[in-house]
Amino acid sequence: MHGMSSPVAILGSRTPSQSDVLTPEALQFVADLTRAFRGRIDALLARRRERSARFLAGERPDFLEETAELRNDDWSVAAIPDDIQDRRVEITGPVDRKMIINALNSGANVFMADFEDATSPTFANLVEGQKNLADAARGSIGYVDPTSGKSYTLGERTAVLFVRPRGLHLPERHVLVDGEPVPGSLFDFGLYFFHNARALVERGKRPYFYLPKLESHLEARLWNDVFLRAQAELDLPPGTIRATVLVETLPAAFEMDEILYELREHSAGLNCGRWDYIFSFIKKLGADPAFILPDRGLITMDRPFLKAYTDLVVKTCHRRGAHAMGGMAAQIPIKGDEERSRAALDKVRADKLREVHAGHDGTWVAHPGLVPIARAMFDAHMDGPNQLHVKREDVDVHAGDLLRVPDGPRTEAGLRHNIKVGILYIEAWLRGVGCVPLYDLMEDAATAEICRAQVWQWQHHGVSVEGAPLDPKRLVRTIEETMEELAKERGAEAFAHGRFDEARELFTTLATSDELEEFLTLPAYERLLALSSTSAGDTKKAPEAAA
The missing domain is CATH 3.20.20.360 (Malate synthase, domain 3)
Structure with a gap:
């Protein structure tokens, strides 16, 4: 065209x-x-x-100064x-x-x-x-x-x-x-x-x-x-x-x-x-x-x-x-x-x-x-x-x-729940499933984003979680312990046939990075492509679609 x-x-x-x-x-x-x-x-x-x-x-x-007139107009x-x-x-x-x-x-x-x-x-x-x-x-x-x-x-x-x-x-x-x-x-x-x-x-x-x-x-x-x-x-x-x-x-x-x-x-x-x-x-x-x-x-x-x-x-x-x-x-x-x-x-x-x-x-x-x-x-x-x-x-x-920040505690239970939900969702996503029932809720990518972003924020600032700072070492240990809990919850067969290792690795990378990744779906998409059968050898041309 x-x-x-x-x-x-x-x-x-x-x-x-x-x-x-x-x-x-x-x-x-x-x-x-x-x-x-x-x-x-x-x-x-x-x-x-x-x-x-x-x-x-x-x-x-803040609200834009240059569009104030538009906001005030009828x-x-x-x-x-x-x-x-x-x-x-x-x-x-x-x-x-x-x-x-x-x-x-x-x-x-x-x-x-x-x-x-x-x-x-x-x-x-x-x-x-x-x-x-x-x-x-x-x-x-x-x-x-x-x-x-x-x-x-x-x-x-x-x-x-x-x-x-x-x-x-x-x-x-x-x-x-x-x-x-x-x-x-x-x-x-x-x-x-x-x-x-x-x-x-x-x-x-x-x-x-x-x-x-x-x-x-x-x-x-x-x-x-x-x-x-x-x-x-x-x-x-x-x-x-x-x-x-x-x-x-x-x-x-x-x-x-x-x-x-x-x-x-x-x-x-x-x-x-x-x-x-x-x-x-x-x-x-x-x-x-x-x-x-x-x-x-x-x-x-x-x-x-x-x-x-x-x-x-x-x-x-x-x-x-x-x-x-x-x-x-x-x-x-x-x-x-x-x-x-x-x-x-x-x-x-x-x-x-x-x-x-x-x-x-x-x-x-x-x-x-x-x-x-x-x-x-x-x-x-x-x-x-x-x-x-x-x-x-x-x-x-x-x-x-x-911009008012709500108050409230940061708890070990809250941390572990974020890790569980984040890893379980990423694992399903890597298997091609984007809508997942988890712990009585229907979850999509938005929940996984909150989970990993909040864990990143707490770790990044070393906030006190029930009296002790959340440093990278403690976080990695907690992720490993949470994986053991998930293995018991889900069963050995599910773990053997799932994408749990990739999901844990990606979640850990996102939660411990120096800067917060913009969207988890971007690095997850690269892994999704790597896990699929897509390759350069599968390329098919559609010359009729040339514009």
């Missing part, structure tokens, strides 16, 4: 649906987006690194489409075929299919996930369990489908354009949009997205330009796409108005991605001993710095006519233990009651069993399809409110 003649190269073992998904036309569409935006993505990632370096040097996040995002006026319960999960069907049938208003934190980016997972979503977008998806023979089909009423592509920082090394990896975000977005946008529109629906890990309004501007170009390529009008942005980084909390403004024609509101938000808080400020957090289990949403963040999301969104979505309930029903199950579900009820009273328009759950519980809380306390009328003019959030 732009005079480039180098073909797209596909690396990796062939997957069953590859010919359906990676068609020459689809690859050309992805290549066009890549050539148009890869340079801007690289520049924005460099800008992130520069900003992080300034935080490391002592600068603190403007609104585009009107909310009819089919997502009511989003009171949203369920999220990976792009596995059976899980997609169960989520769409769950009774939730929205299902967010997740290529990002809930999917390990093996080539097969990504390509088969695209095929599964293409079938879901057409209402034709079905599945027969090869073990049980049970058949899964879509019910009469299904959730509205949203798709979350990977963040801007993640590459897709299985596909090269002009010799360089495609940005994972453009690969996931481009393939889904190319194959399904028109089919959705013809069925009276739209292509809906969730955008993860944004750190600035300039990144929102990039996505808006991607949307404009993609729509023009398929002769769809601007505004066909709608996207909800996850406010899950500390810098983004200071640019909510600006992010909504950049995406105003394509906006479907903001969401409180709270687990990644806590991780980002540690990542951006954790090198300063003044910002050391207590045990992860004590960092609850009623803590002032998190309450300020979620209240500001509601106030900002409702002022602009946009949805303000609440956060995740990761609990899963506990079979065979009524008391523990009741306690877990009571936590869900309390969390959802807090959200609906705060003015949120809906909330997230990770398991179909939680849909009725979340729905009951919103049904009882939310009149109408949403709460856009709740303006929260009582909210007055300043920079210091978003």
Whole structure:
């Protein structure tokens, strides 16, 4: 399209649906987006690194002076489409075929299919996930369990489908354009949009997205330009796409108005991605001993710095006519233990009651069993399809409110739990599984990020954990002891056939490094590629996709 003649190269073992998904036309569409935006993505990632370096040097996040006029002006995002006026319960999960069907049938208003934190980016997972979503977008998806023979089909009423592509920082090394990896975000977005946008529109629906890990309004501007170009390529009008942005980084909390403004024609509101938000808080400020957090289990949403963040999301969104979505309930029903199950579900009820009273328009759950519980809380306390009328003019959030560090102890039990969850999740991810039930919660990459970042922070500063400093020697010893506990919990066979040694090695490296690694999924991805059958000898060319 732009005079480039180098073909797209596909690396990796062939997957069953590859010919359906990676068609020459689809690859050309992805290549066009890549050539148009890869340079801007690289520049924005460099800008992130520069900003992080300034935080490391002592600068603190603040609201932008240059956009104060925009924040003070009256403007609104585009009107909310009819089919997502009511989003009171949203369920999220990976792009596995059976899980997609169960989520769409769950009774939730929205299902967010997740290529990002809930999917390990093996080539097969990504390509088969695209095929599964293409079938879901057409209402034709079905599945027969090869073990049980049970058949899964879509019910009469299904959730509205949203798709979350990977963040801007993640590459897709299985596909090269002009010799360089495609940005994972453009690969996931481009393939889904190319194959399904028109089919959705013809069925009276739209292509809906969730955008993860944004750190600035300039990144929102990039996505808006991607949307404009993609729509023009398929002769769809601007505004066909709608996207909800996850406010899950500390810098983004200071640019909510600006992010909504950049995406105003394509906006479907903001969401409180709270687990990644806590991780980002540690990542951006954790090198300063003044910002050391207590045990992860004590960092609850009623803590002032998190309450300020979620209240500001509601106030900002409702002022602009946009949805303000609440956060995740990761609990899963506990079979065979009524008391523990009741306690877990009571936590869900309390969390959802807090959200609906705060003015949120809906909330997230990770398991179909939680849909009725979340729905009951919103049904009882939310009149109408949403709460856009709740303006929260009582909210007055300043920079210091978003940076207030919660108090609380740092315990041996908290340390060991972080190590266990972190290693168990990384082990599953290296096996190609991105959504994992651990200790009665459904965990994804965001939890593992908090775990390893908090362990790094405590070790980096040598904080006192129950009366003794956590130095590297003590940490390594604790990791080894924790591995012995995990071996007993999981059994010798699981350890023999798993990736536990690689997971422990990676977790230890991340937790004891001089500087905090930006994302664990970046070094983990290199190991995932090394563990796969991908090699240069598997390269297949797609000359038809040359642009």
